[in-house]
Amino acid sequence: MTIRSSPSPTAAETIPGKQGIPSVVGGAPDGEWDFAGQDTQYATHGIHTYVAAMIPALARKLIDAYAPDGGTVLDPFCGGGAVLVETIRSGRQAIGRDINPLAVLVSQAKTTHIEAEEIRRSGAEVLAQAGEYAGPPLSFAKSDFVEFWFKDYMLAPLTALRVGVDQIQDAALRKLFQALFSATVRSVSLTHRNEVRLRRMTPEQQETFNPDVFGVFNKYIALAEERIPDLPPGSRAMIESGDTRRLNLPDAVADTIVCSPPYGDERNGVNYTQFSKNMLYWLGYSRKEMQGAKGSTLGWGKENRNVPPSRSLHHAIDRLSDNPASAREAVAFYADYYAALREMARVTGQRIIIVIGNRVLNQQVLDNGQITVELMDAIGVQLEHCHFRKLPTKRLPKMREAGAAIDQEAILVFRK
Numbered sequence: 001m002t003i004r005s006s007p008s009p010t011a012a013e014t015i016p017g018k019q020g021i022p023s024v025v026g027g028a029p030d031g032e033w034d035f036a037g038q039d040t041q042y043a044t045h046g047i048h049t050y051v052a053a054m055i056p057a058l059a060r061k062l063i064d065a066y067a068p069d070g071g072t073v074l075d076p077f078c079g080g081g082a083v084l085v086e087t088i089r090s091g092r093q094a095i096g097r098d099i100n101p102l103a104v105l106v107s108q109a110k111t112t113h114i115e116a117e118e119i120r121r122s123g124a125e126v127l128a129q130a131g132e133y134a135g136p137p138l139s140f141a142k143s144d145f146v147e148f149w150f151k152d153y154m155l156a157p158l159t160a161l162r163v164g165v166d167q168i169q170d171a172a173l174r175k176l177f178q179a180l181f182s183a184t185v186r187s188v189s190l191t192h193r194n195e196v197r198l199r200r201m202t203p204e205q206q207e208t209f210n211p212d213v214f215g216v217f218n219k220y221i222a223l224a225e226e227r228i229p230d231l232p233p234g235s236r237a238m239i240e241s242g243d244t245r246r247l248n249l250p251d252a253v254a255d256t257i258v259c260s261p262p263y264g265d266e267r268n269g270v271n272y273t274q275f276s277k278n279m280l281y282w283l284g285y286s287r288k289e290m291q292g293a294k295g296s297t298l299g300w301g302k303e304n305r306n307v308p309p310s311r312s313l314h315h316a317i318d319r320l321s322d323n324p325a326s327a328r329e330a331v332a333f334y335a336d337y338y339a340a341l342r343e344m345a346r347v348t349g350q351r352i353i354i355v356i357g358n359r360v361l362n363q364q365v366l367d368n369g370q371i372t373v374e375l376m377d378a379i380g381v382q383l384e385h386c387h388f389r390k391l392p393t394k395r396l397p398k399m400r401e402a403g404a405a406i407d408q409e410a411i412l413v414f415r416k
């Protein structure tokens with residue numbers, strides 16, 4: 001495979017960016033990294049969905065091209081575990097961190113090898129226990145709006161499954177079944193699929209939507225039984241809850257980072273907390289626990305932050321100056337992002353690969369690729385390669401008229 005060599009930050013052929021700032025990451029997608037229409041549900045990826053997940057084939061191509069054989073790959077924003085699964089499948093060691101407990105659970109479940117027979121036995125036990133459960137359905141605080149997303153008939157079988165899953169003694173098996181239960185919760189909930197935010201089905205759509213809860217769970221057990229045993233036995237994925245601004249990891253613990261960071265747009269864009277909330281409530285997490293995790297999201301604390309050292313970011317903040325709330329939001333996010341990048345540089349020995357698109361805030365486009373390169377430069381880490389990929393959906397056409405490349409992502413490869 002040939003990796004197109006791309007401009008380094010010092011290359012003369014810089015491409016004029018917005019506001020006359022030379023862009024080191026300007027470029028056009030060449031199709032090699034798009035993976036449009038590719039299956040994203042193969043292997044253990046299909047066991048549980050996640051929002052804004054990386055395309056597994058993209059993760060794999062990056063790992064094969066840039067991570068040493070048998071080495072360690074870290075995803076410090078691991079989400080649904082796409083990078084970690086491909087790391088394990090490629091015979092490398094995986095380390096994952098995320099602040100969202102659902103991301104941690106799902107990533108652990110997707111990367112832990114278990115024999116088919118054990119899954120079959122536990123599945124039969126859970127279903128038998130669930131079938132006998134005669135207690136009341138779980139109830140949730142009115143203010144949590146959980147029942148709003150389910151039909152009344154679903155509450156008893158979901159409760160019965162949760163009780164059955166809680167009985168599993170073995171920790172790895174219990175986590176797998178918690179993930180399968182969570183997938184079932186998502187599957188039977190009254191939200192539209194394949195959307196980044198929760199949106200309730202219309203009454204007409206609800207009328208014909210009457211899934212059999214045990215049947216859905218059974219389907220996920222069958223999927224797990226087929227795919228989990230295919231993970232390499234003895235594979236090691238070390239996945240924990242953790243804040244990337246303060247990683248509890250030694251220096252240079254990983255050879256390579258492969259990740260797609262959040263963009264700080266939980267309010268208007270991808271909202272990880274909203275996506276996870278019904279699944280986490282059903283798994284027994286409290287609102288306080290969820291809010292605790294949300295409070296660690298990059299950009300959440302907005303007070304007294306300094307603009308980190310990126311010329312493009314400074315210009316963007318100037319452009320936002322007539323909207324102080326947006327400017328504060330941007331500064332808060334990039335200050336945290338800079339702290340995360342510094343930690344990422346500390347815990348990595350060789351390469352840091354960041355897949356990132358632009359962000360639109362108050363009609364202004366923030367060139368995340370360029371800003372990332374400048375922040376990494378301030379840390380002392382240089383861009384080695386840069387690729388571009390087209391996003392499958394054409395988003396915000398109005399912004400494209402303004403010259404912004406928001407329907408593509410930059411793949412930034414940094415070398416320490």
Ligand SMILES: C[S@@+](CC[C@H](N)C(=O)[O-])C[C@H]1O[C@@H](n2cnc3c(N)ncnc32)[C@H](O)[C@@H]1O
Nearest residue numbers: 053054077079080082098099100243244297298
């Ligand atoms: C774009 S998603 C990653 C998706 C992932 N690549 C996948 O394939 O599913 C970004 C993730 O960053 C996590 N995140 C946000 N702030 C974080 C922080 N301070 N530390 C660690 N993870 C964080 C979010 O919970 C979210 O799961």
